[in-house]
Amino acid sequence: MTNDNSANTPVPNFYRASAADFKKIPGSPIAYWASEKDTQIFSNGLFLENLLKMRKGLATSDNDRFLKEWFEVCLNSINFSCKSREQSSECEKKWFPINKGGTFRKWYGNNETIINWKNDGYEIRNFYGADGKLRSRPQNLDYSFKQALTWSKITSGKFSARFCSGGFLFDDAEAIGHSENEMLLKEILPVLTSKIGNSFLRIINPTLNFQIGDVSRVPLYTERLPQNIYLDLVNNCIHISKSDWDSYETSWDFTTFPLLQPEYRQPALRETYTKLRAHWKEITLEMQRLEEENNRIFIEAYGLQDELTPDVPLSEITLTCNPYYRYNGKKNEEELEALLLTDTIKELISYAVGCMLGRYSLDKPGLILANQGETIKDYLQQVPEPSFMPDDDNIIPILEDEYFTDDIVSRFREFLKVTFGAESLAENLEFIAGALSKSKKGGGSPEKVIRDYFLKSFFKDHVKMYKKRPIYWLFTSGKGKGFNALVYMHRYDRETLAKMRTDYLLKLEDKLDARMGMLGDESAAEKGKLGKQVEELMAYDAVLNNKALEYIDIDLDDGVKVNYAKFEGLVGKI
Numbered sequence: 335m336t337n338d339n340s341a342n343t344p345v346p347n348f349y350r351a352s353a354a355d356f357k358k359i360p361g362s363p364i365a366y367w368a369s370e371k372d373t374q375i376f377s378n379g380l381f382l383e384n385l386l387k388m389r390k391g392l393a394t395s396d397n398d399r400f401l402k403e404w405f406e407v408c409l410n411s412i413n414f415s416c417k418s419r420e421q422s423s424e425c426e427k428k429w430f431p432i433n434k435g436g437t438f439r440k441w442y443g444n445n446e447t448i449i450n451w452k453n454d455g456y457e458i459r460n461f462y463g464a465d466g467k468l469r470s471r472p473q474n475l476d477y478s479f480k481q482a483l484t485w486s487k488i489t490s491g492k493f494s495a496r497f498c499s500g501g502f503l504f505d506d507a508e509a510i511g512h513s514e515n516e517m518l519l520k521e522i523l524p525v526l527t528s529k530i531g532n533s534f535l536r537i538i539n540p541t542l543n544f545q546i547g548d549v550s551r552v553p554l555y556t557e558r559l560p561q562n563i564y565l566d567l568v569n570n571c572i573h574i575s576k577s578d579w580d581s582y583e584t585s586w587d588f589t590t591f592p593l594l595q596p597e598y599r600q601p602a603l604r605e606t607y608t609k610l611r612a613h614w615k616e617i618t619l620e621m622q623r624l625e626e627e628n629n630r631i632f633i634e635a636y637g638l639q640d641e642l643t644p645d646v647p648l649s650e651i652t653l654t655c656n657p658y659y660r661y662n663g664k665k666n667e668e669e670l671e672a673l674l675l676t677d678t679i680k681e682l683i684s685y686a687v688g689c690m691l692g693r694y695s696l697d698k699p700g701l702i703l704a705n706q707g708e709t710i711k712d713y714l715q716q717v718p719e720p721s722f723m724p725d726d727d728n729i730i731p732i733l734e735d736e737y738f739t740d741d742i743v744s745r746f747r748e749f750l751k752v753t754f755g756a757e758s759l760a761e762n763l764e765f766i767a768g769a770l771s772k773s774k775k776g777g778g779s780p781e782k783v784i785r786d787y788f789l790k791s792f793f794k795d796h797v798k799m800y801k802k803r804p805i806y807w808l809f810t811s812g813k814g815k816g817f818n819a820l821v822y823m824h825r826y827d828r829e830t831l832a833k834m835r836t837d838y839l840l841k842l843e844d845k846l847d848a849r850m851g852m853l854g855d856e857s858a859a860e861k862g863k864l865g866k867q868v869e870e871l872m873a874y875d876a877v878l879n880n881k882a883l884e885y886i887d888i889d890l891d892d893g894v895k896v897n898y899a900k901f902e903g904l905v906g907k908i
Contacts, residue, residue, distance in 0.1 A: 379553025386511035391504030409704035423454035435486035435507035441575035589699035691822035692724035811874035816867035831882035
């Protein structure tokens with residue numbers, strides 16, 4: 335297929351192609367832009383299907399029932415390291431990781447979802463409809479929990495593949511290429527993540543839907559596959575991508591927030607962020623260098639130097655710490671840096687709230703309280719002498735003023751004192767407030783900016799971070815923001831609502847009444863506002879009291895969607 339601009343074909347960009355050339359490409363697609371070199375490679379190459387076992391994943395036919403995000407259920411009910419179907423049948427765990435597609439991400443990641451595979455998936459394998467027909471499609475189960483290359487079948491842009499070392503089932507939104515030979519998988523992965531792989535896939539199927547048959551026809555030159563020494567590059571790419579993925583609390587391998595890690599810790603938060611940001615830039619550029627080297631190796635191996643360049647734009651370096659990838663869109667460097675700073679500070683606040691509620695500890699990495707009904711007693715068994723004590727009753731008020739000792743802004747100040755020291759508290763509060771607000775003009779004091787964030791935006795950001803499956807629930811009286819409190823769903827018990835009512839809501843009503851009584855006639859506007867808040871609290875109390883008398887139980891295995899609905903009228907809308 336050639337671009338013919340001769341006198342006989344005066345039309346610019348005129349292409350002449352032979353039907354015989356199309357037949358050289360598997361599936362005979364009308365890829366008029368494919369070069370003679372491309373068709374030669376398809377003619378002479380060995381295809382991916384000759385080296386890997388390509389398979390589609392299972393379909394449950396009721397994902398709301400059988401699939402959950404990993405953080406919705408009890409941690410001790412998940413088996414993250416199952417090696418076989420036999421193990422899944424013998425162990426007592428209910429939930430197992432499942433690869434389910436996901437966003438454009440190379441090398442490693444998109445590990446978020448779990449599936450009810452108790453007793454070797456008995457419920458799914460026996461999920462029949464009223465007509466007696468099997469609704470689910472439990473196919474290719476022999477490849478469950480095995481190592482493989484995975485990719486999302488439907489993408490919004492470029493193709494991306496990832497390495498899975500095992501322990502997962504596979505959903506029908508994800509496809510896999512399996513081999514018992516880990517070295518072979520790691521030799522093929524860089525082909526698929528390179529410009530070569532994407533170029534061939536665009537020829538085979540120019541749509542955004544990459545089926546098994548498409549990927550299986552990617553040509554390989556077996557004699558030109560990288561030697562063992564090249565595995566260092568692949569392992570480095572996987573390691574960098576995994577480290578980036580695990581730096582965020584929505585990863586089940588998350589240990590502690592990067593700003594609090596000793597290698598970045600400085601006397602103040604601003605300098606700590608500067609050092610962490612420098613590290614993120616360094617690893618992003620290192621990944622870019624590795625991917626460009628990867629492209630260079632394969633472009634030369636396939637002899638496509640005249641058609642492809644090894645360059646990889648920063649927007650295609652799929653690390654969350656890389657703002658060019660994270661915020662896809664036309665933004666300048668200053669805007670990207672501002673977005674990254676703001677989100678990093680929000681993630682710090684989220685981690686702080688996790689410490690307040692006992693999910694995390696400053697004194698022990700990883701999850702602490704992550705099973706249903708766990709208490710402070712369970713926390714102290716793991717962290718006997720905490721430097722930052724979690725909330726004892728699992729109810730943290732978010733109010734317009736500091737009416738309670740466990741007020742969320744007060745607890746956040748304490749968190750900053752423990753992590754960065756009391757001497758730098760004022761400086762750190764100012765830095766955080768600056769990151770949260772585009773402009774400090776009219777924003778008030780740093781503490782007011784932070785309080786406004788908790789009142790107006792924290793829950794929205796939490797819902798977004800946790801993919802509309804929040805684990806910290808916002809109990810709120812409504813638009814007037816008279817009463818708000820966070821409750822960690824894993825620590826909820828049937829007495830929580832009654833305690834919220836007697837220890838917080840009713841006491842807040844009394845405090846607001848007393849405050850109104852102290853105001854003079856010159857404060858009519860404030861008295862009016864407080865009066866409306868009291869009315870809102872009284873209306874909320876009627877609902878809260880009724881719900882408290884129901885002694886509502888929840889079951890984490892049902893997931894957030896089902897459990898959250900039990901508190902409709904009391905909690906913020908998702």
